[in-house]
Amino acid sequence: MQLSIFSIQEPVISNKPLDRGTFMAAAQFVMALNFEAEFELLSLSAMNTQMGTAKKGGLIFVRNGKLKMHPEIYDHLSLISISSICAGSVYYHGLDKIEAEIVNLPYSDGLLDLEGAEEDYMAFKRLCSPVSRFFLLQAKKVQWSAILSTFRFFMMEGIWEVVSYVAKALNQADADVLSCTQLLEKMQNEEWYPQFRSSLKTFHISRYPLSKVGLESELPEMA
Known part of the structure; x- marks a missing residue:
């Protein structure tokens, strides 16, 4: 038997559904931990993906308004934004299918699940615009x-x-809104946390510093 360093104990079963919106919010938080030096993470609540509802939920975070905005900050924001939609797609299709189909992106129709997240997708595209303008790349x-x-x-x-x-x-929390500080403190007590932090560093190194060549390298020619 092989014990993974990421082995995570199951919490007590809750009657609340562990639905797509919960995973979408969780993904925003995990992605944002890549950039916690830039942002103050405040609270987390499950995302409501039902059309016509005012309460969206998700990650609430702030940044010092006196700090200068630059392309990498917009990229950080865009990754946090799209992480919820990508997580919803993993929830819907399963990680195995995403792994198998990712080689066909961006031409694999239907892999990106936008149901109930159309406004979020438009916001994501707006966040990408400063990056595309800075590097003179197609949006x-x-x-x-x-x-x-x-x-x-x-x-x-x-x-x-x-x-x-x-x-x-998030599903097990007594309240609908969870403190990011308390959640992070709980995570830091887990055996897998040091390896998780190492993975965050690996991801950060793989993407930054941003460059035109780096942004173009993994994509085929697009019309």
């Missing part, structure tokens, strides 16, 4: 680079298990 290339990077982040060993851990913690 589609910057968008798909972020999407592919996010899917690959979730496919890193143990990362989706951490997303599941956060989703279950």
Whole structure:
């Protein structure tokens, strides 16, 4: 028997559904931990993907308004934004299918699940615009680079298990809104946490510093 360093204990079973919106919110939090030096993570709540509802949920975070915005900050924001949609796609299709189909992106129709997240997708595209302008790249290339990077982040060993851990913690919380500080303190007590931090560093090194060549390299020519 082989024990993974990312082995995570199952929490007590809750009557609340562990639905897509819970995983979408959890993914935002896990992705944002890549950039916690830039942002203050405040609270987390399950995302409501039902059309016509005012309460969206998700990750609430802030950044010092006196700090200068630059392309990498917009990229950080776009990755956090699209992480919920990518996580919803993993929840719907399963990680195995995403791993098998990612080689066909961005031309694999239907792999990106936008149901109930159309407004979020439009917000993501707006966040990509400053990056595309700065590097003089097609907007589609910057968008798909972020999407592919996010899917690959979730496919890193143990990362989706951490997303599941956060989703279950959110599901088990007594309140609808969970403190990010308390959640992070709980995570830091887990045996897998040091390896998780190492994976975050690996992901960060793989994407930054941003460059035009790097953003273009993983994508085919796009019309």
